[in-house]
Every structure is written in C-alpha cells, then in structure tokens.
Amino acid sequence: MELRLTKTEMEILQYLIINRRNILTHAQIFSEIYGREHGETSSDALNSSLKRLRRKIKDLAQFDYIENVRDVGYRLIALDDKSVG
DSSP: OOOOOOHHHHHHHHHHHHTTTSOEEHHHHHHHHHSSOOOGGGHHHHHHHHHHHHHHHHHHHSSOOEEEETTTEEEEOOGGGTTOO
16 A cells, blocks of 8 residues: 655655654644744644645554644654554
8 A cells, every 4th residue: 555645745744754753833834844934824724734644644554643732733653652642
C-alpha cells in the first residue's frame, strides 16, 4: 500500500518529522507551511490538511502517529513512543 500525499500534507509531515516529539502550535505549523502569519480564517485550511494527513497515515499504519495536544497543537509520536497514551 502506498501513502499518497498532497504537497501540503507532505510539507506538514516533513515539519512534524523534523520536530518529532516536540509539540508544535497551530501557528508554528501554519507559518512554516504557508510562509505567513496564522489567522482565524486560515485555521480551516491547516485543520483540513492535518485531518486528511492523520487519516491517511492511520489507514496505512493502523496507528495515529500524529497526536493532537488539546488547545496547543500537534506532535509526531516516534515509533518508540507508541505505547504512550
């Protein structure tokens, strides 16, 4: 099975991999991916991309490697962290 990602999804995944185990805020991810400051109306685009990326990874790997840290952002769970929450 192949993981097919859009350009934006790939950029998000790469950013999460580089910063694995670190919690990244929505603003940090948005700024890195879109190259501009995060705003209220921009949350929908980022949230949609993250939702699709999480679903695609979970469908392939049978594990949700992207953890949603409530009211903060997201972090990529490393393979050796799989037993965590």
